[in-house]
Amino acid sequence: MKLTILGGGGFRVPLVYGALLTDRGEGRVTDVVLHDLDAGRLQAVARVLAKQAAGVPDAPAVTATTDLDDALRGADFVFSAIRVGGLEGRADDERVALAEGVLGQETVGAGGIAYGLRTVPVAVDIARRVARLAPDAWLINFTNPAGLVTEAMSRHLGDRVIGICDSPVGLGRRIARVLGADPNEAWIDYVGLNHLGWVRGLRVAGRDELPRLLADPGLLGSFEEGKLFGVDWLRSLGAIPNEYLHYYYFNRETVRAYQQAEKTRGAFLAGQQARFYEEMRDPDAAALAAWDRTRAEREATYMAENRETAGAGDRDADDLSGGYEKVALALMRAIARDERATLILNVRNGSTLGALDADAVIEVPCLVDANGAHPMAAAPLPGHAAGLVTAVKAVEREVLAAAESGSRAMAVKAFALHPLVDSVNVARRLVEGYREVHPGLAYLR
Structure with missing residues (x-):
C-alpha cells in the first residue's frame, strides 16, 4: 500500500514513519513517498527515516520527490501536512497580530485566519489533483487550521478527506489517567470544532466518571487542563475544554x-x-x-x-510524546482493513450538531470502517459553547469565501467577525499588514 506525505520535508514526519514501523499487519503501508518543495529538507528527513528503519525487517521503502503529480499517482492514502509560508510565515502571522494587540496563534484568532487565507488556495489545488490523479485515495489532513482546511478540501473530495488532531485524544487520555481508567477502554464525549471543543463526559463500563472528577478539587487540579484553566472555572463550565480554549477564556x-x-x-x-x-x-x-x-x-x-x-508549571512527561501519528495509523488501519475503530476526527457534520449545516466540518467521535468515518450522535451543545462554535464557523466560511473570490472585503469581514478581534478598523489593518508580509495573499483585491 502506498502512502504519500505532502510536506514530506516537515519536522514531524519521522513521528509518522515511526508509527508505520510498528505496523506488521496485513495491508500495511509498504511504500512511502515524501513530497516537498524544498529538496534539502526532503533529504534531511529521509536521513532520519533511514536511521529509524535500520534493523527493522521489511521497513516501508522511502522515496522523495519535488514533483507533486508523481507523488500522488497511485497513492492509497495521502497525508497533507503542508505549511504554506513556512515557519517564517507563522512568525509573521504572530508579529502582525500582536502589533495590533490581538492573538496571532496559528490556528486561533487573527493568526489562524491569516494562515487559512494563504493555505486554502493551495489545499484546494491539492484536493483537485488528488481527485484527478488518485480518485480512490483517502486524504488525511494534518494541515492547520485543520477544520477549516479539511472543509475546503471536502468540497472537492467529499467524505474521502478526514482531518485529524491529537489535542482531543491527549485530553481524553489525561482525564482517563487521572481517574484511574484505561484510556483505551473509555468513551470520550467530545464535541466542537478543531481546537474549539469540550469533553462533556467520560464513560467507563457505561458509567460517566466526569462528575467524580469535577467534584474533586484535588483530582481536577492535578493535570494539564486543571492547572491551565483553574479548578473553579472548570467546575463552572461543567466540562473540560480543549487546551486551545485558553486563548478564548484568558x-x-x-x-x-x-x-x-x-x-x-x-x-x-x-x-x-x-x-x-x-x-x-x-x-x-x-x-x-x-x-x-x-x-x-x-x-x-x-x-x-x-x-x-x-502558573501551570512544566508539562508532564506523559504529554511530551506527541500522538497525532497514532491517530493517523489507527485511521488508516480501520479503513484499509475494515477494523472498526472509534476516533475523534474532523468530518462533515451531517445531522450531528443541529446548530450547523450538513457540510460544516466538526470535531467529534466517529465510527471508522472501510467506508470511512461516520460521526456519532451528540447531544446539543450548551448555549455558551454553541454560540462560540457557530460564531467561529461563520468566520471560517468567510475565509473560504474570501479565498474563493479573492475579495479583500470578505477577508476583512472574516477578521472583524472573529470573537478575538474586537474592531473593524483592526480587521482592516490586519488585512493590510498581512498582505504586506505574505506574497501568497496578493490575490486579495
Missing part, C-alpha cells in the same frame, strides 16, 4: 504574555528547526539523535506562555 492575559515574550512560538520554532536542517547539511551528523533532541525541546516548550500565565 485572552487578555495570553496576548499580554505573548507580547512580553522574548520570541513568539513561530519565531522560536523557525530558529530551532533552521538549526536542525543546517546540522543535517553535514553528512556525518547523527540524524536521528539530532532530530530526537530537537523534538524533545519543541514538545517541552509547547504553549509555554499559556502555562506561565496560569
Whole structure:
C-alpha cells in the first residue's frame, strides 16, 4: 500500500514513519513517498527515516520527490501536512497580530485566519489533483487550521478527506489517567470544532466518571487542563475544554504574555528547526539523535506562555510524546482493513450538531470502517459553547469565501467577525499588514 506525505520535508514526519514501523499487519503501508518543495529538507528527513528503519525487517521503502503529480499517482492514502509560508510565515502571522494587540496563534484568532487565507488556495489545488490523479485515495489532513482546511478540501473530495488532531485524544487520555481508567477502554464525549471543543463526559463500563472528577478539587487540579484553566472555572463550565480554549477564556492575559515574550512560538520554532536542517547539511551528523533532541525541546516548550500565565508549571512527561501519528495509523488501519475503530476526527457534520449545516466540518467521535468515518450522535451543545462554535464557523466560511473570490472585503469581514478581534478598523489593518508580509495573499483585491 502506498502512502504519500505532502510536506514530506516537515519536522514531524519521522513521528509518522515511526508509527508505520510498528505496523506488521496485513495491508500495511509498504511504500512511502515524501513530497516537498524544498529538496534539502526532503533529504534531511529521509536521513532520519533511514536511521529509524535500520534493523527493522521489511521497513516501508522511502522515496522523495519535488514533483507533486508523481507523488500522488497511485497513492492509497495521502497525508497533507503542508505549511504554506513556512515557519517564517507563522512568525509573521504572530508579529502582525500582536502589533495590533490581538492573538496571532496559528490556528486561533487573527493568526489562524491569516494562515487559512494563504493555505486554502493551495489545499484546494491539492484536493483537485488528488481527485484527478488518485480518485480512490483517502486524504488525511494534518494541515492547520485543520477544520477549516479539511472543509475546503471536502468540497472537492467529499467524505474521502478526514482531518485529524491529537489535542482531543491527549485530553481524553489525561482525564482517563487521572481517574484511574484505561484510556483505551473509555468513551470520550467530545464535541466542537478543531481546537474549539469540550469533553462533556467520560464513560467507563457505561458509567460517566466526569462528575467524580469535577467534584474533586484535588483530582481536577492535578493535570494539564486543571492547572491551565483553574479548578473553579472548570467546575463552572461543567466540562473540560480543549487546551486551545485558553486563548478564548484568558485572552487578555495570553496576548499580554505573548507580547512580553522574548520570541513568539513561530519565531522560536523557525530558529530551532533552521538549526536542525543546517546540522543535517553535514553528512556525518547523527540524524536521528539530532532530530530526537530537537523534538524533545519543541514538545517541552509547547504553549509555554499559556502555562506561565496560569502558573501551570512544566508539562508532564506523559504529554511530551506527541500522538497525532497514532491517530493517523489507527485511521488508516480501520479503513484499509475494515477494523472498526472509534476516533475523534474532523468530518462533515451531517445531522450531528443541529446548530450547523450538513457540510460544516466538526470535531467529534466517529465510527471508522472501510467506508470511512461516520460521526456519532451528540447531544446539543450548551448555549455558551454553541454560540462560540457557530460564531467561529461563520468566520471560517468567510475565509473560504474570501479565498474563493479573492475579495479583500470578505477577508476583512472574516477578521472583524472573529470573537478575538474586537474592531473593524483592526480587521482592516490586519488585512493590510498581512498582505504586506505574505506574497501568497496578493490575490486579495
